[in-house]
Amino acid sequence: MPDDVRRFILRKLKNAPAGTAPSRPPLPPLPVLSLNREELISLFTENLAEQTGMVYRAANAQDIKPHLAEIAAREQVKIMLAATDAVLAPLHLRAWGKTTGVEVLTAEDFPDRESYREAAFNRVQAGVTGADWGVAESGTICLLHDRDQPRLISIAPLLHIAVLPVERLVAVYEQVVQSVYADKNRLPAHFTFITGPSMTADIQGGPFKGMHGPRKLIVILVG
Amino acid sequence: MDVRTQEFAAAANRELKNERSRNFLGRLAPYFARSCAGAMKTFPDPAAAVACGRAIRADAVARLPDLLEQFAKNALACGAKIIWAKTAAQANEFILALAKEKGVRYVAKGKSMVTEEMGLNEYLKTNGIDAFETDLGEFIIQLLRRPPFHIVGPAINLPVEEIRDLFLAHGVIDEPTTDRIALGGAARRYLRDKFRRLDMAVTGVNMAAADTGAIFNVENEGNIRLCKSSPAIQVSVMSLEKVVPTMNDALHLLRLLCRHCTGQKLSSYVSIDCGPKKPGDADGPEELYILILDNGRSEIYRDVKAREALRCIRCGACLSVCPVYGKIGGYPYGWVYSGPMGQVLNPLLLGREQTRDLYFATTLCGACRDVCPAGVDHPRLFLHYREQQASSVRAQGLFFKAWGRLVKSGGRWHFAVRLLRPLINRFAANGVIRKMPGLMNGWFASRNLPALAHKTFHKQWKKQERQRDAGRR
Numbered sequence: 150m151p152d153d154v155r156r157f158i159l160r161k162l163k164n165a166p167a168g169t170a171p172s173r174p175p176l177p178p179l180p181v182l183s184l185n186r187e188e189l190i191s192l193f194t195e196n197l198a199e200q201t202g203m204v205y206r207a208a209n210a211q212d213i214k215p216h217l218a219e220i221a222a223r224e225q226v227k228i229m230l231a232a233t234d235a236v237l238a239p240l241h242l243r244a245w246g247k248t249t250g251v252e253v254l255t256a257e258d259f260p261d262r263e264s265y266r267e268a269a270f271n272r273v274q275a276g277v278t279g280a281d282w283g284v285a286e287s288g289t290i291c292l293l294h295d296r297d298q299p300r301l302i303s304i305a306p307l308l309h310i311a312v313l314p315v316e317r318l319v320a321v322y323e324q325v326v327q328s329v330y331a332d333k334n335r336l337p338a339h340f341t342f343i344t345g346p347s348m349t350a351d352i353q354g355g356p357f358k359g360m361h362g363p364r365k366l367i368v369i370l371v372g
Numbered sequence: 373m374d375v376r377t378q379e380f381a382a383a384a385n386r387e388l389k390n391e392r393s394r395n396f397l398g399r400l401a402p403y404f405a406r407s408c409a410g411a412m413k414t415f416p417d418p419a420a421a422v423a424c425g426r427a428i429r430a431d432a433v434a435r436l437p438d439l440l441e442q443f444a445k446n447a448l449a450c451g452a453k454i455i456w457a458k459t460a461a462q463a464n465e466f467i468l469a470l471a472k473e474k475g476v477r478y479v480a481k482g483k484s485m486v487t488e489e490m491g492l493n494e495y496l497k498t499n500g501i502d503a504f505e506t507d508l509g510e511f512i513i514q515l516l517r518r519p520p521f522h523i524v525g526p527a528i529n530l531p532v533e534e535i536r537d538l539f540l541a542h543g544v545i546d547e548p549t550t551d552r553i554a555l556g557g558a559a560r561r562y563l564r565d566k567f568r569r570l571d572m573a574v575t576g577v578n579m580a581a582a583d584t585g586a587i588f589n590v591e592n593e594g595n596i597r598l599c600k601s602s603p604a605i606q607v608s609v610m611s612l613e614k615v616v617p618t619m620n621d622a623l624h625l626l627r628l629l630c631r632h633c634t635g636q637k638l639s640s641y642v643s644i645d646c647g648p649k650k651p652g653d654a655d656g657p658e659e660l661y662i663l664i665l666d667n668g669r670s671e672i673y674r675d676v677k678a679r680e681a682l683r684c685i686r687c688g689a690c691l692s693v694c695p696v697y698g699k700i701g702g703y704p705y706g707w708v709y710s711g712p713m714g715q716v717l718n719p720l721l722l723g724r725e726q727t728r729d730l731y732f733a734t735t736l737c738g739a740c741r742d743v744c745p746a747g748v749d750h751p752r753l754f755l756h757y758r759e760q761q762a763s764s765v766r767a768q769g770l771f772f773k774a775w776g777r778l779v780k781s782g783g784r785w786h787f788a789v790r791l792l793r794p795l796i797n798r799f800a801a802n803g804v805i806r807k808m809p810g811l812m813n814g815w816f817a818s819r820n821l822p823a824l825a826h827k828t829f830h831k832q833w834k835k836q837e838r839q840r841d842a843g844r845r
Contacts, residue, residue, distance in 0.1 A: 168434035362594030
């Protein structure tokens, strides 16, 4: 029965008079592609700031934790939920948390989906993730969600801290998507572009952050 | 949603007297023009960027059947379940049956125009399943039971006091407040609990890429991301024209959509799905259903001119620049889609008959066409609908056939004019005709006609020439 509907709709579309596919002008050149590393960083920072996202610079991997400690103290973060992706795993945040008085949880700490969900929504004050890419053209970070990059960490808590190694910063979206979606057999189930915190302007057009997701987005740019 | 397109004239007259709305709308157009123009300037060549976007949508519409088939095949290969629905009723029935089968008590909704077109909320509600709109603006108008005032800000025109009273009445707040942040915070808390316990979410789709089977959602609030993260079942409804050829096409349309919608380079969140979560993932849907809805579009597609309306990507830019919308706001259009976008879409989806006012309530100035990043030529479509409507009225057809015969012959024309002049002048008073009984009266609703001279210009000229010649002699 459902297949009948599919055939009916497609047949009807195909039986319609054929349209002429217009010639496609090429994508206009994107000058951001010719920027050097420092220019990319400042464009990324500027664009993200436009959406009230903050960028901190860390000189190297050792420099990340002092930033985290400072943010946790200032934002009064007692419990944070952390991803276990390739950027964060080597940092051993759980051990670091014990020395700084911040409880660091990961999705694997929970026996079932329900308790993990409860914690993500109600218990933690911040979510920490690595970022798979940064895109300078709009000040966007990209997260490839999988077992090590659960979805709720970057959307349920009021604060999202993302750690972005500078070599992952590129100029335009196409550079990211072409590599992520190159292999048809390994497409990511969920991929997100994040450009600033959650916001709305639905009441009287006045902006307000943290409508459903984070009120603040902090990107720690490493390197 | 109730269709009130036939009440356009009365509602427009009412809204013209709504001072609050007029004030708000007066600020909207300049605000939009500034924010959109500012965002477009970030392209080195804005015109080329727009031309590229228009070509993508033209291409997508021209190759729609093949792209749709390719998209469905690829999405299926990713593990999504593809459901096809001919009508809104079929789509609604599917979602209800799924909700019942899974034993969910309620669903949460991401902002989606197509589910409003389907009337999904009302349908689920009458069948015992609550549906919560989670976008703040949609949440407000759902409580208010009104159509969207603007596609981007459905409740943006409402005074804070009205939202306060609404939230008090529905138990969203206990203490009255007119602080917008406090009101937004209350809605967050109210809906957060729904998200946390959510078993099934329904979202729309902004774009679907044929080359991968991926679906895109664009938002600022994060409610759609929560809909795609928290529950075990995700249903994403797309009207069938959402498909574009490639991922890169979708990316470029994203650039244009966000700039035209909210003046952002990119909205806070764009999420892309290929199938359900993988085993071992902590969250995300166990099952992803992509519901492809026709609801009359395959019929529209048979009309080569009208199908160009399917290019629309729902950015809402045409509303903000329209001189008619700018005076009356979104309510008079009487359905989900308002402004020029609604004037183009509603007649196709609801039929020309009950939407007649929509394609006549236009100055044909083309501001909508000029701003449209998808290349919809609104005025051309309005004229197309008028032509179709006119040729469907038999008496009108006969009249114009006779008219054609009359004006094609000089002799007949002059003869008819000689007969008509004195007849028309019978309605003149003090040299001006202000009204006329019968069919012609509508013409006089907003203008007068000076009484016709007793003799035509040609006759008077000839007479003068004769007199001058006589004088010379």
